Amino acid sequence: MIERTNPLPAAADAAVISFTLNGEPVRLAVPPARRLIDVLRHDLLLTGTKIGCEIGRCGACMVLVDGRPVNACLTMMYQLEGRRVTTIEGLAGGAEALHAVQRAFLEEGGFQCGYCTPGMIVSAAALLAERPDPTDDEIVEALSGNLCRCTGYGGILRAVRRAVAIGREADGTG
Amino acid sequence: MILTRETAGGRWRIRPDGPGKVTGRLKYLTDLALPGMLHGVVLRSAHPHARIRAIRTERAAALPGVRAVLTHRDVPGLNAFGISRQDQPVFCSDRVRYVGDAVAAVAADTPEIAERALGLIEVDYEPLPVLDTPEKALSPDALKLHPHGNVLHRSEYRRGDVDAAFAECVHVVEETYVTPRQMHTYLETEGGLFVPEPDGRLTVYAPTQHGLLDRLQLARILGVPEEAIRVVSSPIGGSFGGKDELNIQPYGALLARATGRPVKIHHSRRESVRAGLKRHPMRITMKTGIDASGRLLAHRVRIVADTGPYATLGAEVLNFATEHVIGPYRYANLDVEGVSVYTNNGMSGEFRGFGGNQAIFALEGQMDRLAELAGIDPWEFRLINLRRMGDPGPFGQQIAQTDGAYQVWVKLKESPLWRERDSLKRAGEASASAQSGGAARPPWIRTGIGAAMVMHGFGLGYGIPDPAAGRLRLAEDGRIEAIFGYEEFGQGLFAAIEALMIDTFGIGPDDLRIVVGDTDRVPDSGSSTASRTTAMIWQALRRMEQPFRRKLLEAAARLTGRAAGGLTLAPGGVADAESGVLLIRYADLAAKAEETIGAQVHFHFPTTDLERIGAHFLYSYAAVAVKVEVNLLTGRVRVLDQYHAVAAGPVVNPMGYVGQIEGGSGMALGFALLEDAVMENGHYLTGNLDTYLIPTIADSRGTVAVEPVEELPEGDPYGPRGIGEIGSVGLAPAIAEAIHEATGVRVSRLPVDPALLIRRPEDLWKAVDGR
Ligand code: FES
Numbered sequence: 001m002i003e004r005t006n007p008l009p010a011a012a013d014a015a016v017i018s019f020t021l022n023g024e025p026v027r028l029a030v031p032p033a034r035r036l037i038d039v040l041r042h043d044l045l046l047t048g049t050k051i052g053c054e055i056g057r058c059g060a061c062m063v064l065v066d067g068r069p070v071n072a073c074l075t076m077m078y079q080l081e082g083r084r085v086t087t088i089e090g091l092a093g094g095a096e097a098l099h100a101v102q103r104a105f106l107e108e109g110g111f112q113c114g115y116c117t118p119g120m121i122v123s124a125a126a127l128l129a130e131r132p133d134p135t136d137d138e139i140v141e142a143l144s145g146n147l148c149r150c151t152g153y154g155g156i157l158r159a160v161r162r163a164v165a166i167g168r169e170a171d172g173t174g
Numbered sequence: 175m176i177l178t179r180e181t182a183g184g185r186w187r188i189r190p191d192g193p194g195k196v197t198g199r200l201k202y203l204t205d206l207a208l209p210g211m212l213h214g215v216v217l218r219s220a221h222p223h224a225r226i227r228a229i230r231t232e233r234a235a236a237l238p239g240v241r242a243v244l245t246h247r248d249v250p251g252l253n254a255f256g257i258s259r260q261d262q263p264v265f266c267s268d269r270v271r272y273v274g275d276a277v278a279a280v281a282a283d284t285p286e287i288a289e290r291a292l293g294l295i296e297v298d299y300e301p302l303p304v305l306d307t308p309e310k311a312l313s314p315d316a317l318k319l320h321p322h323g324n325v326l327h328r329s330e331y332r333r334g335d336v337d338a339a340f341a342e343c344v345h346v347v348e349e350t351y352v353t354p355r356q357m358h359t360y361l362e363t364e365g366g367l368f369v370p371e372p373d374g375r376l377t378v379y380a381p382t383q384h385g386l387l388d389r390l391q392l393a394r395i396l397g398v399p400e401e402a403i404r405v406v407s408s409p410i411g412g413s414f415g416g417k418d419e420l421n422i423q424p425y426g427a428l429l430a431r432a433t434g435r436p437v438k439i440h441h442s443r444r445e446s447v448r449a450g451l452k453r454h455p456m457r458i459t460m461k462t463g464i465d466a467s468g469r470l471l472a473h474r475v476r477i478v479a480d481t482g483p484y485a486t487l488g489a490e491v492l493n494f495a496t497e498h499v500i501g502p503y504r505y506a507n508l509d510v511e512g513v514s515v516y517t518n519n520g521m522s523g524e525f526r527g528f529g530g531n532q533a534i535f536a537l538e539g540q541m542d543r544l545a546e547l548a549g550i551d552p553w554e555f556r557l558i559n560l561r562r563m564g565d566p567g568p569f570g571q572q573i574a575q576t577d578g579a580y581q582v583w584v585k586l587k588e589s590p591l592w593r594e595r596d597s598l599k600r601a602g603e604a605s606a607s608a609q610s611g612g613a614a615r616p617p618w619i620r621t622g623i624g625a626a627m628v629m630h631g632f633g634l635g636y637g638i639p640d641p642a643a644g645r646l647r648l649a650e651d652g653r654i655e656a657i658f659g660y661e662e663f664g665q666g667l668f669a670a671i672e673a674l675m676i677d678t679f680g681i682g683p684d685d686l687r688i689v690v691g692d693t694d695r696v697p698d699s700g701s702s703t704a705s706r707t708t709a710m711i712w713q714a715l716r717r718m719e720q721p722f723r724r725k726l727l728e729a730a731a732r733l734t735g736r737a738a739g740g741l742t743l744a745p746g747g748v749a750d751a752e753s754g755v756l757l758i759r760y761a762d763l764a765a766k767a768e769e770t771i772g773a774q775v776h777f778h779f780p781t782t783d784l785e786r787i788g789a790h791f792l793y794s795y796a797a798v799a800v801k802v803e804v805n806l807l808t809g810r811v812r813v814l815d816q817y818h819a820v821a822a823g824p825v826v827n828p829m830g831y832v833g834q835i836e837g838g839s840g841m842a843l844g845f846a847l848l849e850d851a852v853m854e855n856g857h858y859l860t861g862n863l864d865t866y867l868i869p870t871i872a873d874s875r876g877t878v879a880v881e882p883v884e885e886l887p888e889g890d891p892y893g894p895r896g897i898g899e900i901g902s903v904g905l906a907p908a909i910a911e912a913i914h915e916a917t918g919v920r921v922s923r924l925p926v927d928p929a930l931l932i933r934r935p936e937d938l939w940k941a942v943d944g945r
């Protein structure tokens with residue numbers, strides 16, 4: 001179990017929040033309104049989750065809460081009590097393992113600088129968990145909250161389509 | 175052949191930096207943290223233009239948790255920076271010239287305390303008139319922003335007598351083109367970690383496009399020798415030119431020196447918008463005339479660039495624009511003048527395309543307008559005037575000869591998209607005269623196809639120090655190290671080096687270690703700008719190939735008792751050339767060799783002999799066609815299909831090549847249709863990504879076909895040309911022409927204003943009914 005106290009001078013309003021982070025139970029004493037993005041990046045040094053706008057527009061900070069994509073920059077700690085949080089670090093479920101979406105991004109070149117990539121992959125993984133065989137419209141819808149400045153999105157679209165194919169092969173339905 | 179993963183086959187390799195990026199394990203420099211580190215923030219000017227009467231920091235310094243508050247009084251060395259001329263203060267002392275100007279900086283235990291301290295710094299300003307347009311700044315009674323006035327730079331080029339030539343012209347087109355203040359919008363904002371080392375040195379972990387130049391600039395500011403600073407500058411979460419100049423580095427470095435503790439700075443997006451570079455807004459007026467056969471007789475151009483408060487590379491951008499408003503065509507007479515003007519707007523500076531985007535948008539607009547006037551197909555019209563093999567460059571300078579312009583011209587003409595244009599035009603005429611051409615589209619949706627040519631110089635050009643260097647070394651552990659002073663900001667530097675090393679030496683990817691982005695380890699290879707890195711690495715490897723291979727083989731020959739001539743480099747080690755059997759592993763070779771095996775090279779980027787600063791010797795060429803759909807009810811333009819023919823020599827790294835063209839064209843799409851960092855009275859109205867819109871995936875659903883033309887003339891010694899910028903240039907003018915094809919409306923200002931394209935419904939129904 002990860003047990004940490006926020007390095008901020010313990011604010012009077014600090015509360016203990018219990019949730020699951022990448023499969024591990026966590027108890028943190030933090031101000032309830034502290035943003036998840038700050039807890040991840042500053043307090044826990046989980047920097048796979050990126051930060052690009054802090055207003056919910058770029059998607060670089062995308063994580064899963066109970067399997068659904070949310071912007072960590074808009075999420076406050078009190079909202080996570082009892083929830084399941086998954087970041088890019090926990091997406092594949094093992095240190096060496098790669099999620100099908102991660103593999104597909106590698107193979108198709110769905111990234112360049114890579115800074116949008118964790119958020120993009122988290123959003124795509126959430127989509128495929130819910131709809132293993134999405135249409136292009138559904139892919140575009142699911143990723144329209146994730147900005148990428150490098151790729152022009154061509155490689156990203158191809159990567160998600162490829163992840164769908166990988167999923168089909170794994171199912172033996174392709 | 176269209177380049178894709180399938181057509182590239184085995185050369186489509188997984189990027190060496192890929193696994194770290196897709197798993198989130200790769201640490202960007204703004205991800206770094208150290209125990210006990212402080213957080214730095216910068217106080218920016220409250221006014222676009224003001225005198226500073228007093229700065230009081232006592233209350234901020236007294237706040238518990240604040241470890242340092244610095245102002246201009248605390249700069250031990252030069253209180254100024256700038257790649258080309260140092261006219262930007264690190265901290266303003268008596269005057270601020272834009273809203274991003276730094277007045278003070280704070281280091282504190284937490285970001286929250288640091289922010290609070292900023293609010294306690296008191297600055298007395300005396301506001302001055304805001305020069306928020308180049309016109310105001312150029313007026314004779316304007317306040318001088320710098321001792322030498324408000325002109326950063328003028329450029330000109332003349333040949334022949336345009337006035338006389340206009341009198342001869344059968345058709346003349348005159349138009350003014352206006353381009354936006356585009357923001358780089360790298361997803362990772364500026365930041366880094368600054369660490370005082372026990373030996374008294376300072377390590378700077380902060381993205382830049384030229385680590386050694388940052389080191390030089392920081393040494394000047396800190397008043398220390400360059401060796402006292404180490405700059406680690408890769409990986410980078412995007413730059414596009416925007417992190418070429420210093421940004422937060424001076425503040426991080428000064429705060430770390432002042433406190434003796436590691437200091438982290440990471441800009442918020444708002445600060446990034448406020449302080450960071452943008453693409454120069456330009457107003458380009460062109461008057462261009464042709465004779466009856468379509469030959470260009472006269473071309474007059476006036477460029478006014480808003481460079482903002484300080485120089486950075488504003489002069490060089492103007493030089494580039496001056497060259498590229500001439501571009502790939504032959505003219506009988508030319509008259510080009512440009513001026514780059516200091517204002518109190520945001521900083522303009524280096525940005526992918528480097529002034530070519532604005533220039534070529536205007537130039538290609540002229541070509542389309544002239545073709546229409548002359549009644550000639552726009553693509554055929556370009557051919558009449560196109561530079562061919564043997565022609566000099568835009569300034570009449572000697573250039574490396576290729577027939578790239580013609581090669582891409584032909585490719586585009588034969589492309590399916592361009593052929594579709596003919597049938598679309600026929601269908602369009604049919605639907606205008608009768609009930610629609612069979613398409614199930616509502617009548618307010620119009621489609622059109624347009625195209626544009628690009629001739630883009632790469633490298634910094636004549637008269638600008640443009641060194642190149644590289645080093646190869648068999649390291650102690652048996653890895654072959656490829657050491658270059660270039661930076662990885664997403665373009666695929668690692669992938670390019672890996673591909674070239676494997677192709678050159680026949681080694682395996684596991685034999686290789688790539689070393690970049692660390693001034694303690696790399697030679698001065700020049701900057702990672704101007705689309706030059708892949709070309710420079712190729713040329714460096716060509717020079718190092720023979721000596722390095724020979725040394726490896728000779729050492730192996732000594733150790734195995736075989737003749738060097740019968741040996742070859744192979745994955746894992748040195749092998750028998752005939753049988754391919756591995757004879758000695760690189761690790762054993764490294765352990766047993768008597769001396770270090772290595773090679774290195776220093777040279778200068780090839781330049782033209784015309785003595786004109788910035789004139790290029792090497793060019794890449796592209797032809798771009800695009801199909802758009804215009805909704806006449808909303809005025810919205812959707813980009814459907816794109817075709818890019820690119821003549822830039824051999825493809826080094828197919829995945830990177832496709833990515834550069836696709837990614838560049840995504841930026842051009844934003845430049846054409848969406849993006850503008852709007853300023854009013856010297857203040858940004860666009861502050862974050864809610865009001866500054868870059869293309870999303872929904873804007874980018876159309877197809878993009880990339881067709882490289884790899885053939886170079888027999889004996890060409892320069893190899894792959896730059897492709898990092900050219901993809902970001904041609905799409906905007908092609909979109910403008912496609913919009914004209916779709917609607918009949920000519921746009922000359924970007925981003926395209928939808929209001930110009932909206933038609934009243936009654937007009938529409940008339941069009942449908944054939945009235
Ligand atoms: S940082 Fe959260 S959406 Fe941009």
Ligand code: FES
Pocket residue numbers: 110111112113114115116117147148149150151361411412664
């Ligand atoms: S890969 Fe750089 S922002 Fe997407």
